C-alpha cells in the first residue's frame with residue numbers, strides 16, 4: 001500500500017526543524033519512504049492533495065488516564081478529589097467500562113492528532129485490547145499499589161506482571177505495549193518498586209508513576225519512607241532510561257540532575273496541574289539539565305480534555321506568566337516536546353516523533369483553511385509553528401495515520417462507532433452519580 005500526501009506544509013520536526021512548503025510525504029505500508037518538496041512521486045494507491053493543510057508528526061501524550069467519566073469534583077484538593085472521584089470510578093467499574101473509558105479518551109486523543117500515548121488505566125489488559133481496536137499506538141501501564149487500604153481502587157503487582165507477560169501474544173506488531181506502573185510515589189513499597197524495575201528490565205519495557213505532583217504528597221512520602229521520593233528511588237537503584245515520571249512539579253535542582261544523569265524522563269502536565277492547583281513545574285530547569293521532557297494531558301477527570309494543542313499552549317502561557325518572561329518556551333521548543341522529545345521520553349525516538357524516511361508513518365493533518373489559522377505568513381515573518389502551538393486545537397485535525405493506517409478521516413475515528421460510544425457513556429452516568437455520594441464542595 002502506497003499513500004502520497006501532497007500539497008501540504010510539512011513540519012518534519014527533524015533535528016533541523018526542516019519545513020517543506022509545499023511538501024510531500026510518501027508512505028509505504030507502515031513506513032515513511034519519502035519526504036521533501038511537493039512533486040511527482042510516481043504511482044500510488046491513494047493520493048491526498050491538500051493545499052493549505054499542515055502535516056505534523058503525530059503528537060505524543062506522555063501521561064494520561066481514561067475512565068468513563070469526565071469533569072467531576074471541581075473545587076476539591078488533589079487527595080480529597082482523588083479519593084472521591086477517580087478512586088470511586090474504579091471501585092464501580094463494571095464489565096465493559098474499561099473498554100468504554102479507553103475508547104472515549106483515546107478516541108478523543110486520536111481524533112485530535114495524538115498518535116502515541118502512555119496510559120495509566122486500571123485493568124491494563126482490557127485497556128490495551130481497546131487501544132488495539134482503536135488503532136492508536138499505546139504504552140499501557142497498570143495503576144498498582146501494595147497498600148491494603150488502596151487495594152479496591154488500584155491494580156496489583158500481579159496485574160502488571162500478567163500484562164507484560166501477555167506481550168508475548170501481541171498481535172499489533174508492538175503498537176500496543178505493556179509497561180509497569182504504580183499509582184503514585186506514596187503507594188508502593190520498596191519491594192514492589194524494585195520488583196517492577198526488575199520486570200521492566202527483564203521484559204524490555206518501561207516503568208511509570210506520578211512523582212512530586214503536590215507538596216503535600218512529598219510531605220506524606222517523607223513521613224512514610226523517611227526521604228523524598230527521588231533520593232529514595234536512587235538508593236533503590238530504580239531510576240533508569242526505562243523510568244518515566246509524570247509531573248515533577250516540586251523537583252529540586254539536585255533531583256532534576258539525578259534524573260537527567262540516569263537517563264530518566266519527566267512528563268509535564270500543565271493543564272492538570274493548574275486545574276488541581278498542585279504546582280508549577282520547573283520546565284526550563286528540566287530542559288537546561290538535559291532531562292528528557294515530554295508533555296501530557298493527565299486524565300479526563302482532572303484535565304477535562306485530552307487535547308495536546310491545549311497542553312502546548314498552556315505550557316507556554318504558564319511558564320511566561322510565572323516567570324514574567326515572554327521569551328520562555330518558544331513555539332518550536334514546545335512543538336518538539338509534543339513530538340520528537342516526547343517520543344524520546346518514552347524511549348521511542350528512533351521510531352516515531354518526526355517525519356523522516358525510515359520512521360513509522362504516524363502523522364496528523366491540520367486543516368489550515370480555518371479563520372483562526374489565517375493568515376499564514378511566509379519569509380522573515382513565517383508564523384507556522386506559532387500558528388500550530390497557539391492558534392490550532394485538536395478540533396482542527398482532520399486526518400491521522402498510525403503506522404500508515406488511516407485511523408482518522410474527516411476529523412472522526414474510522415475504527416469505532418463514535419455515536420454508540422457516546423450513547424453508552426451517557427447511559428452509565430446515573431449509576432456513577434449514585435455511587436459517588438455527595439462530595440461536592
Ligand SMILES: [Zn+2]
Nearest residue numbers: 210246298299
Ligand atoms: Zn495522572
